[in-house]
Amino acid sequence: MIRFEGAAKTYPGKTDPGRGPTGLPRPALDAFDLSVEAGTTCVLIGPSGCGKSTALQMVNRLVVPSAGRVLVEDRDVAGLDPISLRRRIGYVIQGVGLFPHRTVAQNVATVPGLLGWPRARIAERVDAMLDLVGLEPGRYRDRRPDALSGGMKQRVAIARALAMQPKVLLMDEPFAALDALTRRKMQEELLALWDEARMTLLFVTHSIEEALVVGNRVALLSPHPGRVRGEYNCHEFDLSSIGSRGFQAAVQRLHDRLFEPLPEAAPR
């Protein structure tokens, strides 16, 4: 399980949100409270730059909160060894981030390799992972990322994140750069994967439809600083609900909420 308790982050120096009327730098994330129960999926949705990636990176301590705390499996991540924490948590980075000079197999084997697994065990795991994400191992194992399409790269990135069979998975806009058809296919596969492994999944997207399909629950974030504006249940929807009346209504509701203006800042 993942829990944010009043987590906040202010990046030092000048950041996009700029400074407020008091001249203080604006936090990227503020008073962020959110719980994701073990074995459930939660989707973060909100305008660009509102701090979704920041929130995700707090979970595996790539970002240290300026205030508040973040718990993973009931333990404050501040007290855990960051390296072993990160190797335990799967993280699909925004923008893929595959190593260009390594083959598909070597990319997937990153963490097992760092942990010094024997070769045979690594090869076995790599093939299993490639199968899992729908890439034929014999055909793709030895290719380099450059020789893959965007969708295939994304699959490799997911295979890499899943290599340690993590209990907690973070995915930052994993399907953002894909066409509608591939995207649908990947969502289908992700849901099947999750159904099998039941990991705790924190997922970021810009698509309301995708949020409703992937999430058991959706958290809507405000523009900078990111705060949770509301959480909505959507466990009843899956890919077959798209187009149904209830689904359309839910999309419309989130859409309206997203466009609702924030109250004006009160002068201090």
Added chain:
Amino acid sequence: MSQALSPPIRPEYDRALPPFVEAPVERTLPLPARLWQQGWLRRGLILLALALAWEALARWQDNDLLLPGFGATLAALADGLATGEILERTRISLTVLAQGYVLGVVLAFALTSLAVSTQVGRDLLSTLTAMFNPLPAIALLPLALLWFGLGQGSLIFVLVHAVLWPLALNTYAGFQGVPDSLRMTGRNYGLEGLAYVGQILVPAALPAILSGLKIGWAFAWRTLIAAELVFGASSGRGGLGWYIFQNRNELYTDRVFAGLLLVIAIGLLVETVVFATLERVTIRRWGQVR
């Protein structure tokens, strides 16, 4: 789009596609076209044309002291190779070059590694490169002679200067251009220090690093030959530049040309064999450049 669109508006259509039949799509080109696609053949023809033009010009000029022909130059080169003199000179030059080059490369990597990890290192690198990069290496030779005397030390000093700054500048620029997602990946997998530089930054910045190595090589080779021309032999063991200078003094113009030809040939060889191979097995294979 609800603006008025001026006619004609063409009709919509759906088309039922027949199933795709797999068949080879490659077509064979006629022989001349296939030959013309061979890069080495095109370049070979250009070289041949240049050699012929040279020979023709020399015959028309008819003065071996000013411009020996291609044939005469080749003869002088063969002569030098046969006696082993020119080979020995080349060996001396290349030994010094290798020492200076390697030292320059090592220093450049040390400097850029410092620059990516500390603010002081960054300031140091930018200040030093701004100061020294525009300074021609050969201009430091008088100073080097004062410090290191007539010998290899001075040559290595100017060579390091020729390699270090352009390589450091290129490498650092390459490091800075590494995408954030890749940096984040590296940090996510707990890579730090040298492992981070070696596994994340260097591979991603390799196109820039290789171009820095190439520029460094060209600067170094040029600087070395020039330096040898200026101060020549240390204890009677001069390199290729000294060979050229000596033979000019004795008016063996064909040997001067043979020396120059060899300078060019070695430059071409390193460029097209060493660096091209390096590129082929790395950045081309990884798809970082086309």
